Amino acid sequence: MTSTQTRAGQVATVIAVVLALVLFVMVLLRLDASPRTHVAYLYADTAAFAPDVSGRxxxxxxxxxxxxHAGDLLAEIDPEPYELRVRQATAQVAALEAELALATRQVTSQNSGADAALTNVARARTQLKLANETLQRLQPMVAPGYVTQQKLDESVANQRSAAAALDAAVKQADQARQGVSDTRSIEAQIEGARAALQLARRDLRMTRLIAPFDGVVSGLQIAAGTYAQAGRPLFTLVDSRHWYAIADFRETDLPGIKVGARALVWQLGDTAHALPGHVESLGPGVQAEAGGGPGLPTVERSLKWVVIAQRFPVRVVLDNPPPGLMRIGATVTVVVRSGDAR
Structure with missing residues (x-):
């Protein structure tokens, strides 16, 4: 081998090494530009499905x-007790409405009596006025002898009788007016009875347990005949409309992760196919070792004797999750395309 060939081989080796180093640096830069984590899992919202009413x-x-699917009938509670309560509430409303009709007629009659009493008062006032005027005309005519004393005495008696009649009419009118009742109490009772009827009808509707959204039934371990109690969950309903990857990223990666950035998610059991998604939100905090705020997630550090970056949860929404592969808690790998919006 000549010296020229030797030098050419050395140059080629140097170039290959340089290219390898450049490629290695580019890969590192690319990895830094796309934060990734293996500390991630699949998640979906769940609802502890509990009835609103108790029954068998x-x-x-x-x-x-x-x-x-949303609207599907999941289970039925014996409706008979609630049907009877609806009938009972309906009868109560009907009884009170009949009582209100009777009370309304009574009030109408009482008002008519009060109006008649006021008419009597007006008539008595007219009679008293006439008696007073007659007495005033007769009094000057007694001395000259134009009117007898007997006639004057009769006029005085008539004036006193008219005054007494007016006083009796006024008292009777006051009594009639005070005796006029109202129907407000019965009307309030009817409103309460109607509300009770609406509640009874609602309870009857709640004996049919309807799916509120598309999902998957989980944890069903009961059979027909079980006594269901209001507010006590019967099973869990997984909301299959939205699936997420909850990825714990190092705090040094967070500056490169933006809401809306595209992400790729690989399942542990299917690393050949990536699931597309996008970043929905970044966690505002985690439980510190000394204790954090209530409700914050806990992300433990694995090396307590070495200062390492804290991890924070990032929620990634899967755009088109395959239903057959979605399971809460499944391990996934998440890569976020930094600066790459949807």
Whole structure:
């Protein structure tokens, strides 16, 4: 081998090494530009499905791990007690409405009596006025002898009788006016009875347990005949409309992660296919070792004797999750395309 060939081989080796170093640096830069983490899992919102009313379950229409759609009937509670309560509330409303009709007629009659009493008062005032005027005309005519004393005495008696009649009419009118009742109490009772009827009808509707959203039944371990108690969960309903990857990223990666940035998610059981998604939110904090605020997630540090970066949860929404592969808690790897919006 000549010296020229030797030098050419050395130059080629140097170039190859330089290219390898450049490629290595580019890969590192690319990795730094796309934060990734293996500390991630799949997540979906869940609802502890509990009835609003208590009663015996007469049928369960779903099985464990079954997919359901919004509006599907999941289970039924014996409706008979609630049907009877509806009938009872309906009868109570009808009885009070009949009582209100009777009271209204009575009030109308009482008002008519009060009006008649006021008419009597007006008539008595007219009679008293006439008696006073007659007495005033007769008094000057007694001395000249134009009117007898007997006639004057009769006029005085008539004036006193008219005054007494007016006083009696006024008292009777006051009594009639005070005796006029109202229907406000019965009307308030009817409003309460109608509200009770609406509640009874609602409870009857709640005996049919309806799926509020598309999801998957989980944790169903009861059969028909079980006594369901209001507010006590019967099973869990997984909201399959939205799936997320909860990824714990180092705090040094967070400046490169923006809300809306595209992300790729690989499942541990299917590393050949990436699931597209986008960053929905970044966690505002975690529980510190000395204790943090209530409700904050806990992300432990694995090396307590070495200062390492804290991890914070980042929520990634999966754009088109395959239903058959989605399981809460499944391990995934998440890569975020920094600065790459949807």
């Amino acid at each position: 379950l007469i049928s369960i229409r779903v099985r464990d791990n079954q997919g359901v």
